[in-house]
Amino acid sequence: METKNKKPGAAAPVLRAVLPNTAHPSQVIRESDAISKLSFFIFGLGNLLNRQIGRGLILLAIEVGYIAYMAAFGVAAMGNFFTLGTTLQEEVWSDELGIFVYTDGDNSMLCMLYGVITIVLTVVVIAVAYMSMKSAYCTQKRKERGMHIPTFRDDLRSLLEENIHGLLMAFPSVGILAFTIVPLVFMILIAFTSYDRDHQPPGNLFDWVGLSNFAQLFSGGSKLAATFWPVLGWTLIWAVCATFSNFILGMLLALLINRKGTRIKGFWRFVFVLSIAVPQFVTLLSMSTIFNANGPVNVMLRAIGLIGATESVPFFTDATTAKITIIGINMWIGIPYTMLSTTGILQNIPVELYEAARIDGARPPTIFRKITLPYMMFVMTPTLITSFTGNINNFNVIYLLTGGGPDSLDYYFAGKTDLLITWLYRLTITQKDYNLGSVIGIMTFIVLAITSLLTYHQTGAYKDEGAFQ
């Protein structure tokens, strides 16, 4: 086979491999000279020695700032992080004021928080240390090869060119670090402490307890375990029911509207889409009143004589009925969504497939099973996975409809319709058992990770990307 004409861009990768700033970390460490290696400890050294004053000073300033922070605050914070505080807040009689005053004890929560922040800062500074070494290494290599050593102005210009990702990612990354990663690390660590309602700072201290919270969750006899497994079970049942009922029924509705014989298609679509336009919390809050013991549904049932004049169907107060009601209401919310999103996809199924099937004598159910469903599954699986994980964490539907109720005395502060996520809410916000809440959060993560990994690798979209192309 003849080689094609080289594109003008094809030379670029070769050139880039020569440039030292694309070097692999191991190569950087191996080939650095003494000054570059020393730059790992004295930030910006290699740059300063090569008259890259701007870059060198910024790196050095970061190190000085970090050392100042550690000296003033960080070292003490790390010490406290391991002990989580030692002095308890005390009530002391003050002769001067004539009342009891509280002395400042240690606040375990803040000790932990500052510890986590210090650790994250340290990790960031270690990354900067590597950057400093690499920067020195690049300068060293450029010097060896007699290449132009970039000035500070070149550095700034490179932020709009080859280092533009640094410029663009900087702020979002800080946001993610501060509002997602630090809080998550903090909450995960809480799972290994005794931070429950009896150990509330600032009045009390909590301490590291290792894996005992997890042990409590998995030990057979504990009330916590007796709550966890049923709640997990219902969470999974809910997620499966909610996801697939919406998917299948929504698709059938779309087929019903799109079939040849149906008139005024636009009108039917509008009727169902109307419910999407109402904000979800409004729907949920109104549904919770509509299905109330004295709400309009019961009033209607009384009027047509299905139940007695004073009776009411326990839509939210009986465990099993409540579960069915919730899934039903969720269908009311979700089916129009699926209808809307599948309509477009259904219209994209090649007409030839249908025609061929009809010529071969296939009846509509067979066509649905052999053509429509596989095609839909192929396109929709990623959406299905997202909606499945979304349903596992579907706080709003449960909380705004039943609040997790009806409550059960066999459970540890959970109701019969509580999902892991609403139980987590109760444990933390209402009961202040932060450690248990955190354990539940980690378990939810594990459930989600396992299901997404298992399903994702089974999907057609993953195995065979071009199946329908």
Added chain:
Amino acid sequence: MKQRRMISNVLCHVLLAVLGFIWVLPIFYVILTAFREETGSYKSYIFPKGYTLDNFINLINTSNSMIDFKRWFLNTLIIAIFSTIIAAFFTICVAYCMSRLRFRLRKPFMNLAMILGMFPGFMSMIAVYYILKGLGFLETGLLKQVALVLVYSGGAGLGFYIAKGFLDTIPKAIDEAAYIDGATKWQTLIHITLPLSKPIITYTLLTAFMGPWVDYIFAKVIMGSDNQYYTIAIGLWTMLQKEYIETYYTQFYAGCVLISIPISILFVLTQKYYVEGVSGAVKG
């Protein structure tokens, strides 16, 4: 044969009518109650005895320390505007980097985003609450609003998937043509990519804007019992609590109707731009 098709057609239309009735009924009830003349919560009949606009007027005029619809509306609007600006900026920045640029930390970042997405968002929320409290952000209502803006927009960089999917559809050749003409990556971004990405930018802006209007949990945790600073969602929820439901039941529905109108308009717009967005940037 023809007769059978007729029967199935009639059956389908009957089924659709029944379903349509079920879907419209609750909305119908919400609107009916919003115009109901009689106050008080649950009634033993469905159709109101009289109709009035008072619920809307009272709702807008009520402004005590507990229920203050106008104020909630303004709170939500301000929070939504600020968090939209920050969140959309973050999302587009990250999506651009993930889609158009190749750098060493790209793959690790995408994996990290996937893993972080699997933790319940509420879990980090509790810690965010304490971090903000530790930093003194929860002392006054105003600072709480700042905190809420940060909460809504801070982690927005992780939600880049849809925007990235869109940017992936812009042919690489367009970028390369710009490079050959001597444009820097920054210039390409500003003059080529962003103008081509209008649908997805609008989509990102709209979804970010709608977030604060429909979020319940974050607002509740941050605001606690500071009714004055509530957003619409927790405000309306408050009106259904035992102490208020008898007085505010009909006004709650009036509020629902009022708030549904702008949100549904926004929703229709998002759908439009979403469809434009997923169908690709440059039509072939």
